[in-house]
Amino acid sequence: xxxxxxxxxxxxxxxxxxxxxxxxxxxxxxxxxxxxxxxxxxxxxxxxxxxxxxxxxxxxxxxxxxxxxxxxxxxxxxxxxxxxxxxxxxxxxxxxxxxxxxxxxxxxxxxxxxxxxxxxxxxxxxxxxxxxxxxxxxxxxxxxxxxxxxxxxxxxxxxxxxxxxxxxxxxxxxxxxxxxx
Numbered sequence: 001x002x003x004x005x006x007x008x009x010x011x012x013x014x015x016x017x018x019x020x021x022x023x024x025x026x027x028x029x030x031x032x033x034x035x036x037x038x039x040x041x042x043x044x045x046x047x048x049x050x051x052x053x054x055x056x057x058x059x060x061x062x063x064x065x066x067x068x069x070x071x072x073x074x075x076x077x078x079x080x081x082x083x084x085x086x087x088x089x090x091x092x093x094x095x096x097x098x099x100x101x102x103x104x105x106x107x108x109x110x111x112x113x114x115x116x117x118x119x120x121x122x123x124x125x126x127x128x129x130x131x132x133x134x135x136x137x138x139x140x141x142x143x144x145x146x147x148x149x150x151x152x153x154x155x156x157x158x159x160x161x162x163x164x165x166x167x168x169x170x171x172x173x174x175x176x177x178x179x180x181x
Contacts, residue, residue: 040178041171042152042161049138049159054109055130062109062127064157070107071180072153076134076144077112085147086115088169093123095169095176102180109153111137112144152179 051064064072075092078085096103108126111134120126134143141151141162150172152161163172 040175042163042175045140045160045162049140051153051157051159052136054133054136057128057130062129064153066155069155070105071155072107072109074151074153075108075110076141076149077110077114078144078146081115086118088148089118089120091169092120095173096125098173099176099180105180106176
């Protein structure tokens, strides 16, 4: 039976070559490691927070829960909006349009008053909420201090993601591309 030892060794090498990646993956999973491309940029709120319908600046009702399956990008604007803040505000319609054929599935809801020189209010898909709407929002969405603060509301009316001030809009776009399909 001398030929059995090389066959056994070959079998062991084959089994280890298939088992090693599995063992490495399990070890990384137990340590909590997630590949960078698989994480969302925004902070996931657990549990998601339900929102009640709000009023628009024109007096009509803004429904967070939509049968047409709209996602909503919620925008908080600081009282003193700097040039960087204004630049971010001007880029929001571009962010929406960059979703290409899925752009109509994203609404932008502005909670606070916009600076006077911002043409965002006249842009399609942008809704200005009535003054006082900020008091109806959960405290999980912080007030904007130096730059815009962003959050994502799902089509069922739940606040699910929030983003820091000075958020990277490219990474936000990546999150939106995954969600808005």
